[in-house]
Amino acid sequence: MELYAVAVVLLALITIKFKMMMPFGYAGVVQDERKCQYFRPSRMLKIRCFDMNLKEVPQFLKSSVEILDLAFNRIKKLKHNSFERYTSIKILVLYENKIQSVEPGTFAPLTSMEEIDLSNNALVTIPLEIFQLPSLRNLYVDSNELFNLERDLQGLDTPIQAPLEYLNVADCGLESLPNLGVLPKLWQINASSNPLTELTMDTLANMCNLRTMDLTKTEINDCACQQVNRYLRYVGASAKFVPICMDILDSNVCPDPYNTTIDSVEFQSCKSEAELAKALSWRWLIIAAAAALVALVLIWYCYQRRAKKKKPRAKAKSKSKAKALPAKQQPLVSPTLALKCHNDRTTLQDCDCA
Structure with a gap:
């Protein structure tokens, strides 16, 4: 019986410790995260948390989300920090919730947002910051x-x-x-x-x-x-x-x-x-x-300059190779043939050495 009580206490401590280690807004929504669906239509990251009985904007989603669908939930209030993590949102769908109030500054971070759907809620006015x-x-x-x-x-x-x-x-x-x-x-x-x-x-x-x-x-x-x-x-x-x-x-x-x-x-x-x-x-x-x-012209100009620099280098290499070649040597002539040419009074160049 004592061992059972100790086990219960340890289990409770582990549970509390685990919840404390979870990031803000994550505790109690692990199942919700698994239900949210991720898509990439037109290379845009879309997260669909549709009909999940959510009571507030979830804070466990990828911050790079561009299309966020939170339709058919039970969100009653939008807080000033509801979308602080999701500044890349372009399309926000809050259709069919229970939204009654919106705190000032809620939509201020969403400077890239192109479309918002707040239809079928309980609003009595439109938050004026939306129009800015x-x-x-x-x-x-x-x-x-x-x-x-x-x-x-x-x-x-x-x-x-x-x-x-x-x-x-x-x-x-x-x-x-x-x-x-x-x-x-x-x-x-x-x-x-x-x-x-x-x-x-x-x-x-x-x-x-x-x-x-x-x-x-x-x-x-x-x-x-x-x-x-x-x-x-x-x-x-x-x-x-x-x-x-x-x-x-x-x-x-x-x-x-x-x-x-x-x-x-x-x-x-x-x-x-x-x-x-x-x-x-x-x-x-x-x-x-x-x-x-202008960029194309600059690229063409740089290419031409590079090509012109390569040509002199190629010529210089060919000249250096030519200089490196040994000078043309005179053909070797036997002493007997040289004497014969001398007696005939001819130079070695004129003498037939064949």
Whole structure:
């Protein structure tokens, strides 16, 4: 009985010691690590911890992860250090969790992130720091009750740094489109399944390159419907997912949106920024091509110089070999033949020594 008690105590001590030796965030998740799947699509490291009943962002994964899929878990809160180890993330999937709050600074380390999916959670707003991520192109926050978004956006610094191209705010209880300032690269927005009772043309003026807009299952009035359809036609965008206006309203009742959008300062500013970004991209391409050309010229020049240096060395070697050869010796002549040549008064060169 005493031996049994000693064995139990020793086992407990060993267990405690083992847990203390584990790195932070590792204890109690050994099985979870084994369940996470590792892939390399397009040479990018993807880790999929899908439907594992996780309650927080795991800290035992490879820090070089570029695509992190944490969908279908039970994460309720994102902490400021949740992604400190994973600064290489480009795509972050947090779909279908229970996220209610996000601590300030949570996404600050993710300067390379291009896409984030926060859809189907319990958010009441979008963390404003997301809009300042320098590489973020695609943002999914659909199926959240964003009741506080309009209030929080009043403290947003515009223009935002995120080069947003796609925004999904479907089914978020929004009565108006979020005003994020000038968005020169935004080409698609999904605002479907929202009670959009307030849709002003001022917001659309900031989206000068819009190509697709989804307003299905919304509550926009007839005038807003007519104005949106006309605006999309003016900018050459698709009105496929916009409600069809049954009646054409008089311009006195529903003014043409041309002056408030196309002719507005916001629209022209948006166009200017888009043209500037396009010019800068072309400039960088030209600089890259010029740099490549200069590199090729330098390589060719160095090769030619090296080839020229080799030729004199080869000539010098051939001359040194020629100097090293013994001088041509006079043929050996027997004394008898020499005497004969002398008596005949001929030189050795003229004498036939054959």
